[in-house]
Amino acid sequence: MEEFRSFVRSNVCLADYTRLGIGGTVEYFAEPESESQLLLLLDRCRYRNLSVRVIGAGSNVLVPNKGLAGIVISLNKPAFCTIEHNASSREPLITAGAGVKLVQFITEAVTFGLGGVEGLIGIPGTIGGVLCDNAGTSNDNIGQWVESVRVANLDGTISTLSKNEITFGYRSSSLDTGVILSAVFRLELDDVSELSKRMQKFWIVRKSQQPDSGLRLVMAFNSTKTGTSASDLIDQVNLKGTQIGGAVISDHNSNFIIVEPAINGNKNSEQNNSGRDIVNDIKRLIQLVQDRILEKTDVEIEPSLRVW
Numbered sequence: 001m002e003e004f005r006s007f008v009r010s011n012v013c014l015a016d017y018t019r020l021g022i023g024g025t026v027e028y029f030a031e032p033e034s035e036s037q038l039l040l041l042l043d044r045c046r047y048r049n050l051s052v053r054v055i056g057a058g059s060n061v062l063v064p065n066k067g068l069a070g071i072v073i074s075l076n077k078p079a080f081c082t083i084e085h086n087a088s089s090r091e092p093l094i095t096a097g098a099g100v101k102l103v104q105f106i107t108e109a110v111t112f113g114l115g116g117v118e119g120l121i122g123i124p125g126t127i128g129g130v131l132c133d134n135a136g137t138s139n140d141n142i143g144q145w146v147e148s149v150r151v152a153n154l155d156g157t158i159s160t161l162s163k164n165e166i167t168f169g170y171r172s173s174s175l176d177t178g179v180i181l182s183a184v185f186r187l188e189l190d191d192v193s194e195l196s197k198r199m200q201k202f203w204i205v206r207k208s209q210q211p212d213s214g215l216r217l218v219m220a221f222n223s224t225k226t227g228t229s230a231s232d233l234i235d236q237v238n239l240k241g242t243q244i245g246g247a248v249i250s251d252h253n254s255n256f257i258i259v260e261p262a263i264n265g266n267k268n269s270e271q272n273n274s275g276r277d278i279v280n281d282i283k284r285l286i287q288l289v290q291d292r293i294l295e296k297t298d299v300e301i302e303p304s305l306r307v308w
Protein backbone atom coordinates (compact mmCIF):
# COMPACT_ATOMS: atom_id res chain seq x y z
CA MET A 1 0.00 0.00 0.00
CA GLU A 2 3.11 2.20 -0.03
CA GLU A 3 2.08 3.95 -3.27
CA PHE A 4 -1.21 4.99 -1.64
CA ARG A 5 0.35 6.38 1.52
CA SER A 6 -1.13 9.87 0.93
CA PHE A 7 -4.60 8.49 1.67
CA VAL A 8 -4.19 5.00 3.15
CA ARG A 9 -3.04 4.44 6.74
CA SER A 10 -2.35 1.13 8.45
CA ASN A 11 -3.55 -0.18 11.83
CA VAL A 12 -6.19 2.48 12.31
CA CYS A 13 -8.50 2.33 15.32
CA LEU A 14 -12.08 2.12 14.02
CA ALA A 15 -13.56 3.20 17.37
CA ASP A 16 -12.85 6.76 16.22
CA TYR A 17 -15.13 6.25 13.20
CA THR A 18 -18.15 4.62 14.82
CA ARG A 19 -21.06 6.04 16.78
CA LEU A 20 -20.43 3.49 19.55
CA GLY A 21 -16.80 4.54 19.85
CA ILE A 22 -15.64 0.98 20.47
CA GLY A 23 -13.91 -1.76 18.48
CA GLY A 24 -10.42 -2.65 17.30
CA THR A 25 -8.13 -1.64 14.48
CA VAL A 26 -8.28 -2.36 10.78
CA GLU A 27 -5.27 -3.40 8.74
CA TYR A 28 -5.75 -0.49 6.28
CA PHE A 29 -8.00 2.57 6.40
CA ALA A 30 -8.45 4.64 3.24
CA GLU A 31 -9.82 8.14 2.75
CA PRO A 32 -9.50 8.68 -1.01
CA GLU A 33 -9.59 12.27 -2.28
CA SER A 34 -11.05 11.42 -5.70
CA GLU A 35 -12.83 8.75 -7.70
CA SER A 36 -9.65 7.97 -9.61
CA GLN A 37 -7.77 7.29 -6.36
CA LEU A 38 -10.63 5.06 -5.21
CA LEU A 39 -10.64 3.07 -8.46
CA LEU A 40 -6.87 2.52 -8.37
CA LEU A 41 -7.20 1.40 -4.76
CA LEU A 42 -10.02 -1.05 -5.53
CA ASP A 43 -7.93 -2.48 -8.34
CA ARG A 44 -5.01 -3.00 -5.94
CA CYS A 45 -7.27 -4.58 -3.30
CA ARG A 46 -8.56 -7.05 -5.87
CA TYR A 47 -5.01 -7.87 -6.97
CA ARG A 48 -3.96 -8.43 -3.32
CA ASN A 49 -7.21 -10.23 -2.46
CA LEU A 50 -7.93 -7.79 0.40
CA SER A 51 -11.43 -7.74 1.81
CA VAL A 52 -13.06 -4.34 1.27
CA ARG A 53 -15.60 -2.66 3.58
CA VAL A 54 -17.04 0.82 3.38
CA ILE A 55 -17.92 2.94 6.38
CA GLY A 56 -20.30 5.88 6.39
CA ALA A 57 -21.00 7.68 9.66
CA GLY A 58 -20.53 4.37 11.51
CA SER A 59 -24.00 4.58 13.11
CA ASN A 60 -24.95 1.01 12.35
CA VAL A 61 -21.77 -1.06 12.59
CA LEU A 62 -20.15 -3.02 15.41
CA VAL A 63 -16.42 -3.58 15.03
CA PRO A 64 -14.86 -6.56 16.83
CA ASN A 65 -12.29 -5.80 19.51
CA LYS A 66 -9.75 -8.11 17.87
CA GLY A 67 -9.85 -5.85 14.80
CA LEU A 68 -10.27 -6.57 11.12
CA ALA A 69 -8.09 -7.76 8.29
CA GLY A 70 -8.41 -5.99 4.94
CA ILE A 71 -9.37 -2.42 4.25
CA VAL A 72 -12.09 -0.03 5.36
CA ILE A 73 -12.84 2.85 3.00
CA SER A 74 -14.39 6.14 4.09
CA LEU A 75 -15.74 8.60 1.53
CA ASN A 76 -15.50 11.57 3.90
CA LYS A 77 -13.41 13.82 1.63
CA PRO A 78 -14.98 16.80 -0.25
CA ALA A 79 -15.04 15.02 -3.63
CA PHE A 80 -17.70 12.66 -2.25
CA CYS A 81 -19.64 15.22 -0.20
CA THR A 82 -21.28 17.49 -2.78
CA ILE A 83 -24.97 18.22 -3.33
CA GLU A 84 -26.20 19.44 -6.72
CA HIS A 85 -29.56 20.71 -7.85
CA ASN A 86 -30.31 22.74 -10.96
CA ALA A 87 -32.65 25.38 -9.52
CA SER A 88 -33.57 26.68 -13.00
CA SER A 89 -34.86 23.27 -14.04
CA ARG A 90 -38.43 22.35 -13.12
CA GLU A 91 -37.31 18.78 -12.51
CA PRO A 92 -37.25 17.93 -8.76
CA LEU A 93 -33.94 16.11 -9.09
CA ILE A 94 -31.10 16.40 -6.59
CA THR A 95 -27.76 14.61 -6.60
CA ALA A 96 -25.81 13.84 -3.43
CA GLY A 97 -22.39 12.29 -2.89
CA ALA A 98 -22.16 9.18 -0.72
CA GLY A 99 -20.32 11.04 2.04
CA VAL A 100 -23.03 13.68 2.51
CA LYS A 101 -24.75 13.47 5.89
CA LEU A 102 -28.46 12.68 5.60
CA VAL A 103 -29.33 15.69 7.75
CA GLN A 104 -27.45 18.02 5.40
CA PHE A 105 -29.08 16.44 2.34
CA ILE A 106 -32.59 16.87 3.75
CA THR A 107 -32.03 20.46 4.92
CA GLU A 108 -30.57 21.48 1.55
CA ALA A 109 -33.39 19.75 -0.33
CA VAL A 110 -35.87 21.70 1.79
CA THR A 111 -34.15 25.02 1.02
CA PHE A 112 -34.45 24.17 -2.70
CA GLY A 113 -38.20 23.55 -2.19
CA LEU A 114 -37.79 19.79 -2.68
CA GLY A 115 -39.83 17.62 -0.35
CA GLY A 116 -40.58 14.00 0.42
CA VAL A 117 -37.56 13.06 2.50
CA GLU A 118 -38.15 15.46 5.41
CA GLY A 119 -39.77 12.65 7.43
CA LEU A 120 -36.34 10.98 7.61
CA ILE A 121 -34.74 13.91 9.45
CA GLY A 122 -32.88 12.82 12.57
CA ILE A 123 -31.83 9.40 11.23
CA PRO A 124 -28.04 9.47 11.60
CA GLY A 125 -25.91 8.48 8.65
CA THR A 126 -24.45 9.33 5.27
CA ILE A 127 -26.10 8.95 1.88
CA GLY A 128 -23.96 5.82 1.23
CA GLY A 129 -24.96 4.26 4.56
CA VAL A 130 -28.66 5.07 4.41
CA LEU A 131 -28.93 3.77 0.84
CA CYS A 132 -27.13 0.56 1.72
CA ASP A 133 -29.41 0.07 4.76
CA ASN A 134 -32.49 1.56 3.07
CA ALA A 135 -32.97 3.51 6.27
CA GLY A 136 -36.36 4.92 7.07
CA THR A 137 -39.37 5.14 9.33
CA SER A 138 -42.52 3.04 9.57
CA ASN A 139 -43.98 5.11 6.69
CA ASP A 140 -41.05 6.00 4.48
CA ASN A 141 -37.63 4.87 3.38
CA ILE A 142 -34.84 6.51 1.44
CA GLY A 143 -34.98 3.96 -1.40
CA GLN A 144 -38.39 5.11 -2.58
CA TRP A 145 -36.92 8.48 -3.64
CA VAL A 146 -34.03 7.09 -5.66
CA GLU A 147 -33.77 7.78 -9.39
CA SER A 148 -30.33 6.25 -9.91
CA VAL A 149 -27.16 5.36 -8.01
CA ARG A 150 -23.53 5.46 -9.17
CA VAL A 151 -21.48 2.60 -7.77
CA ALA A 152 -17.79 1.74 -7.97
CA ASN A 153 -17.69 -2.02 -8.35
CA LEU A 154 -14.97 -4.02 -6.65
CA ASP A 155 -13.50 -4.85 -10.08
CA GLY A 156 -12.68 -1.14 -10.48
CA THR A 157 -15.49 -0.32 -12.93
CA ILE A 158 -18.28 2.21 -12.38
CA SER A 159 -21.98 1.49 -12.97
CA THR A 160 -24.96 3.79 -12.94
CA LEU A 161 -27.92 1.76 -11.74
CA SER A 162 -31.42 3.00 -12.41
CA LYS A 163 -34.02 2.51 -9.67
CA ASN A 164 -35.40 -0.55 -11.51
CA GLU A 165 -32.02 -2.23 -11.27
CA ILE A 166 -31.84 -1.84 -7.47
CA THR A 167 -33.72 -3.87 -4.89
CA PHE A 168 -34.68 -1.98 -1.73
CA GLY A 169 -35.87 -4.31 1.01
CA TYR A 170 -36.76 -3.64 4.63
CA ARG A 171 -33.57 -1.99 6.00
CA SER A 172 -31.55 -3.63 3.24
CA SER A 173 -30.67 -3.12 -0.40
CA SER A 174 -28.83 -4.75 -3.24
CA LEU A 175 -26.27 -1.91 -3.01
CA ASP A 176 -24.14 -3.62 -0.38
CA THR A 177 -21.69 -5.23 -2.79
CA GLY A 178 -19.77 -2.20 -4.12
CA VAL A 179 -18.90 1.35 -3.11
CA ILE A 180 -21.81 3.75 -3.51
CA LEU A 181 -20.43 6.99 -4.97
CA SER A 182 -23.49 9.20 -5.35
CA ALA A 183 -27.21 9.07 -5.99
CA VAL A 184 -29.83 11.06 -7.85
CA PHE A 185 -33.15 11.48 -6.02
CA ARG A 186 -36.46 12.48 -7.57
CA LEU A 187 -38.27 14.49 -4.90
CA GLU A 188 -41.43 16.62 -5.01
CA LEU A 189 -41.65 20.37 -5.64
CA ASP A 190 -43.15 22.04 -2.59
CA ASP A 191 -43.29 25.30 -0.67
CA VAL A 192 -40.06 26.03 1.23
CA SER A 193 -41.69 27.42 4.39
CA GLU A 194 -44.22 24.57 4.58
CA LEU A 195 -41.42 22.05 4.12
CA SER A 196 -39.29 23.73 6.82
CA LYS A 197 -42.18 23.59 9.29
CA ARG A 198 -42.80 19.91 8.52
CA MET A 199 -39.11 19.09 8.85
CA GLN A 200 -38.90 20.84 12.23
CA LYS A 201 -41.93 18.93 13.50
CA PHE A 202 -40.44 15.60 12.39
CA TRP A 203 -37.14 16.59 14.02
CA ILE A 204 -38.78 17.36 17.37
CA VAL A 205 -40.73 14.08 17.34
CA ARG A 206 -37.68 12.02 16.43
CA LYS A 207 -35.45 13.62 19.04
CA SER A 208 -38.10 12.92 21.69
CA GLN A 209 -38.03 9.22 20.68
CA GLN A 210 -34.24 8.90 20.88
CA PRO A 211 -32.08 8.78 24.01
CA ASP A 212 -29.78 11.74 24.75
CA SER A 213 -27.89 12.53 21.53
CA GLY A 214 -24.57 12.80 23.39
CA LEU A 215 -24.58 9.11 24.25
CA ARG A 216 -22.70 6.37 22.45
CA LEU A 217 -25.51 4.15 21.22
CA VAL A 218 -26.98 2.08 18.41
CA MET A 219 -30.42 1.15 17.23
CA ALA A 220 -30.40 -2.58 17.85
CA PHE A 221 -33.33 -4.25 16.07
CA ASN A 222 -35.63 -3.98 13.10
CA SER A 223 -39.40 -3.98 13.52
CA THR A 224 -40.99 -7.34 12.76
CA LYS A 225 -42.28 -8.20 9.28
CA THR A 226 -45.81 -7.50 10.56
CA GLY A 227 -44.75 -4.03 11.73
CA THR A 228 -44.56 -4.56 15.52
CA SER A 229 -41.86 -2.32 16.87
CA ALA A 230 -38.88 -3.96 18.53
CA SER A 231 -39.15 -1.58 21.51
CA ASP A 232 -42.74 -2.73 22.20
CA LEU A 233 -41.60 -6.36 22.19
CA ILE A 234 -38.61 -5.63 24.43
CA ASP A 235 -40.89 -3.79 26.91
CA GLN A 236 -43.38 -6.66 26.78
CA VAL A 237 -40.72 -9.14 27.93
CA ASN A 238 -39.50 -6.75 30.65
CA LEU A 239 -35.99 -6.20 29.33
CA LYS A 240 -36.03 -2.37 29.37
CA GLY A 241 -32.98 -1.14 31.29
CA THR A 242 -31.28 -4.55 31.28
CA GLN A 243 -27.50 -4.35 31.48
CA ILE A 244 -24.79 -6.81 30.53
CA GLY A 245 -21.32 -5.54 31.42
CA GLY A 246 -20.93 -2.13 29.79
CA ALA A 247 -23.99 -2.40 27.48
CA VAL A 248 -27.43 -1.23 28.59
CA ILE A 249 -30.88 -1.29 27.00
CA SER A 250 -32.05 2.31 27.09
CA ASP A 251 -34.71 3.29 29.62
CA HIS A 252 -35.90 5.94 27.20
CA ASN A 253 -36.47 3.72 24.15
CA SER A 254 -35.73 0.01 24.49
CA ASN A 255 -34.62 -0.38 20.90
CA PHE A 256 -31.39 1.48 21.67
CA ILE A 257 -28.35 -0.09 23.25
CA ILE A 258 -26.12 2.38 25.03
CA VAL A 259 -22.49 2.03 25.99
CA GLU A 260 -22.74 2.64 29.70
CA PRO A 261 -21.51 6.14 30.51
CA ALA A 262 -18.22 5.88 32.34
CA ILE A 263 -18.41 5.56 36.07
CA ASN A 264 -16.87 8.94 36.89
CA GLY A 265 -19.46 10.75 34.80
CA ASN A 266 -17.23 11.39 31.78
CA LYS A 267 -19.18 9.43 29.20
CA ASN A 268 -16.66 10.03 26.45
CA SER A 269 -13.75 8.59 28.31
CA GLU A 270 -12.81 5.23 26.80
CA GLN A 271 -10.28 4.85 29.59
CA ASN A 272 -13.04 4.41 32.15
CA ASN A 273 -14.33 1.43 30.19
CA SER A 274 -10.91 -0.05 29.61
CA GLY A 275 -10.56 -3.73 30.33
CA ARG A 276 -14.22 -4.34 29.48
CA ASP A 277 -15.24 -6.19 26.34
CA ILE A 278 -18.22 -4.00 25.51
CA VAL A 279 -18.45 -5.35 21.96
CA ASN A 280 -19.09 -8.78 23.41
CA ASP A 281 -21.50 -7.32 26.00
CA ILE A 282 -23.55 -5.80 23.14
CA LYS A 283 -23.61 -9.11 21.27
CA ARG A 284 -24.75 -10.94 24.41
CA LEU A 285 -27.45 -8.37 25.06
CA ILE A 286 -28.73 -8.72 21.49
CA GLN A 287 -28.82 -12.51 21.86
CA LEU A 288 -30.61 -12.27 25.21
CA VAL A 289 -33.31 -10.03 23.70
CA GLN A 290 -33.79 -12.33 20.70
CA ASP A 291 -33.99 -15.45 22.88
CA ARG A 292 -36.38 -13.91 25.43
CA ILE A 293 -38.75 -12.53 22.78
CA LEU A 294 -38.80 -15.85 20.93
CA GLU A 295 -39.41 -17.75 24.14
CA LYS A 296 -42.19 -15.48 25.47
CA THR A 297 -43.93 -14.34 22.28
CA ASP A 298 -42.83 -16.80 19.60
CA VAL A 299 -41.66 -13.85 17.48
CA GLU A 300 -38.22 -13.66 15.84
CA ILE A 301 -36.62 -10.24 15.69
CA GLU A 302 -33.59 -9.39 13.60
CA PRO A 303 -30.75 -7.11 14.65
CA SER A 304 -30.46 -3.99 12.50
CA LEU A 305 -26.90 -3.49 13.67
CA ARG A 306 -24.30 -4.86 11.25
CA VAL A 307 -21.67 -6.88 13.07
CA TRP A 308 -18.33 -6.75 11.19
Ligand SMILES: Cc1cc2nc3c(=O)[nH]c(=O)nc-3n(C[C@H](O)[C@H](O)[C@H](O)COP(=O)(O)OP(=O)(O)OC[C@H]3O[C@@H](n4cnc5c(N)ncnc54)[C@H](O)[C@@H]3O)c2cc1C
Nearest residue numbers: 056057058059060124125126128129130132133135136180
Ligand atom coordinates in the same frame (compact mmCIF):
# COMPACT_ATOMS: atom_id res chain seq x y z
C1 LIG B 1 -29.64 7.24 17.38
C2 LIG B 1 -29.89 6.38 16.15
C3 LIG B 1 -31.14 6.42 15.54
C4 LIG B 1 -31.41 5.64 14.41
N1 LIG B 1 -32.65 5.70 13.83
C5 LIG B 1 -32.90 5.00 12.71
C6 LIG B 1 -34.18 5.05 12.09
O1 LIG B 1 -35.11 5.72 12.54
N2 LIG B 1 -34.37 4.33 10.94
C7 LIG B 1 -33.36 3.59 10.41
O2 LIG B 1 -33.58 2.98 9.35
N3 LIG B 1 -32.15 3.51 10.98
C8 LIG B 1 -31.89 4.20 12.11
N4 LIG B 1 -30.65 4.11 12.71
C9 LIG B 1 -29.61 3.30 12.10
C10 LIG B 1 -28.68 4.13 11.15
O3 LIG B 1 -28.98 5.49 11.22
C11 LIG B 1 -28.85 3.65 9.73
O4 LIG B 1 -28.60 2.28 9.65
C12 LIG B 1 -27.97 4.41 8.71
O5 LIG B 1 -28.25 3.89 7.45
C13 LIG B 1 -26.49 4.26 8.99
O6 LIG B 1 -25.79 5.10 8.08
P1 LIG B 1 -24.20 5.26 8.24
O7 LIG B 1 -23.71 6.24 7.24
O8 LIG B 1 -23.88 5.56 9.65
O9 LIG B 1 -23.72 3.83 7.82
P2 LIG B 1 -22.63 2.88 8.55
O10 LIG B 1 -23.14 2.50 9.89
O11 LIG B 1 -21.30 3.48 8.46
O12 LIG B 1 -22.72 1.63 7.58
C14 LIG B 1 -23.91 0.91 7.45
C15 LIG B 1 -23.78 -0.02 6.24
O13 LIG B 1 -23.70 0.78 5.06
C16 LIG B 1 -22.53 0.43 4.33
N5 LIG B 1 -22.04 1.64 3.65
C17 LIG B 1 -21.80 2.85 4.18
N6 LIG B 1 -21.41 3.70 3.22
C18 LIG B 1 -21.38 3.01 2.06
C19 LIG B 1 -21.03 3.32 0.71
N7 LIG B 1 -20.62 4.54 0.33
N8 LIG B 1 -21.10 2.34 -0.22
C20 LIG B 1 -21.51 1.09 0.13
N9 LIG B 1 -21.86 0.73 1.37
C21 LIG B 1 -21.80 1.68 2.33
C22 LIG B 1 -21.57 -0.10 5.37
O14 LIG B 1 -20.61 -0.95 4.77
C23 LIG B 1 -22.50 -0.85 6.28
O15 LIG B 1 -22.79 -2.12 5.75
C24 LIG B 1 -30.39 4.84 13.87
C25 LIG B 1 -29.13 4.79 14.49
C26 LIG B 1 -28.88 5.54 15.62
C27 LIG B 1 -27.51 5.49 16.25
